[in-house]
Amino acid sequence: MADETTQTISATNMDLLRFATAGSVDDGKSTLIGRLLLDSKSIFADQLEAVETTSRGKGYDYTDLALLTDGLRSEREQGITIDVAYRYFATPSRKFIIADTPGHVQYTRNMVTGASTADLGLVLVDARQGLTEQSRRHAVILSLLRVPHLVLAVNKMDLVDFSEDVYTKIREEFTQFATKLNIPDLEVIPISALAGDNVVNRSESMDWYSGPTLMHHLEHVHVASDRDLVDVRFPVQYVVRPKSDEHHDYRGYGGMVAGGILKPGDEVVVLPSGMTSTIEGIDLFNKEIAEAFPPMSVTIRLADDVDVSRGDMIARVKNAPQPSQDIDAMICWMATKPLQPRQKLAIKHTSNNARALIKDIQYRLDVNTLHRDQDTKELGLNEIGRVQLRTTRPLLCDSYSQNRTTGSFILIDEATGVTVGAGMIL
Incomplete structure (x- = not known):
């Protein structure tokens, strides 16, 4: 039974990866996201045609992929990202939510907002510039926010003739810096977002690099064990009392599981009152399920008629927060x-x-x-x-x-x- 539970949790959590991009101005974050969307076939034909038309109007001889993500007019005019832009795309093995966060120091708060829920942080550096103060600042913030996985993408490798020495120097410098931080998992990938090298498809120009492409890493990075599956935490958001005659006796407590695994029959305590009960059932939409775990939003029914309201928390009797x-x-x-x-x-x-x-x-x-x-x-x-x-x-x-x-x-x-x-x- 335990193995089945672990497999269920892994399959469900691996279904979605949230990642946040960060980097200095002009490091190519928006272009990289445009490339990911384009090469993963997540862009409609009319969107691509509109971007190609805009690029031609500006005299570009290539498709300006940044236009796919910099949605605000002020962002396009200045050529920078200001607000956090969320983008959604999927491949056959995983769904993704990208938080494209700004690089300017005055928008640190926006970056914190975008990265606070991320499973992975993607920091871009310009291969010509190497590590900058901004790069280090973004890594520190991702570390403070306890983002468990970090990718350093060394971008614009085409502008340094795909030099292995340039990549190695940046990788070693950043790896040394990362030892001061709390970064459990680090991957350093050389890419060219504009040309598409090592983004989705492997680069022929960098045959010296034997690691994964960016998309392969995003699809396969293991995030199922990042969430707390031991300490049961269920903050109650809403008391569910349907008005229909069919369900007039129904009383449930809706919310998002913040930690642990909940199952019918589990003995729980309602805080801060300290009243105990057992879980009678767990409902997801209109069906009953066998277990709930982060970050599922469910309704929990208790066996006893205890007083529960918004702001209360349901936890294990012997493992409750103080x-x-x-x-x-x-x-x-x-x-x-x-x-x-x-x-x-x-x-x-x-x-x-x-x-x-x-x-x-x-x-x-x-x-x-x-x-x-x-x-x-x-x-x-x-x-x-x-x-x-x-x-x-x-x-x-x-x-x-x-x-x-x-x-x-x-x-x-x-x-x-x-x-x-x-x-x-x-």
Whole structure:
């Protein structure tokens, strides 16, 4: 039975890969995504024709693949990516969601947003420029966000005559830098997004490279074991009470499984009340299923009529998160007005809402050098730092390294309703 469960989990999780692209301006992120979409046959003929027409109008003698992804007019005019653009495509073995994140330092917050849910981070570097401050900053942010897989794509190899020495130098320099970070899995691939070398099809010009193409790696990287399948965490988002006569006795609790494997018959505890019960059934749409695991959205029915509402969490009786009002976290600040001690903000953690007081800013992290500035008195726009908070009600949280869902939160300006910070619990 255990083997069948593992196979089911693997097959379901391998069905979808979320990855985020990052890199300096003009490293070719948008062109690479355009190439992936084009060579995986994920572009409609009229889309391709429109891009070819635009390219001819600008005097290009090739199809400008970046036009397929830079959707905002201001992005096209400046030739840069500003907002996070999500693209969807599929191959016979896997579905993909791409978060194309901006490279500019002033859009760090956008990159954090795009990479926070990614299974894999794809950092591009220009083979002519080598590693830049931006490249290192993006790797540090992906490491902070605990993105488990990282690919360094050495792009524009056609502009350095497909030199193995150039590739080797960049690979060794980045590998050495990555030892300071928390990067469990690293792959370095030489590509030319414009020409298509080693993107989907293997490059004849780089016969010295024996590793996988980018698409082969994306299709086969193992992500099933990245999620926490041990600690059961089910934040309740909604109490399901159908109004129809046919289901007038139905009472279920809807939400997304954040951790662990849930099965009918399991003994569970509802937090923060501490009431215990057993799972009577698990429903997915209109059918009952044998088990639920991350990141499935399901409805759970309990055997006992216990009081459960939005913001509560269902967990295992002997493996429940400890409620805490004192939170120690790394924060990426996203507002123009700096974050300062004694500031009061709203906090949203899973499906739970509370208010928070900033007790202390311990240090600001220089994401280029990893230096900790302990003299800082505030966090400015796009800066990352370690902060201590006190919440008005206990939060049922885990460390971010254990569970990226229950270990993260957002901070909201109560006056405007705008999200001003993203936090990772230590």
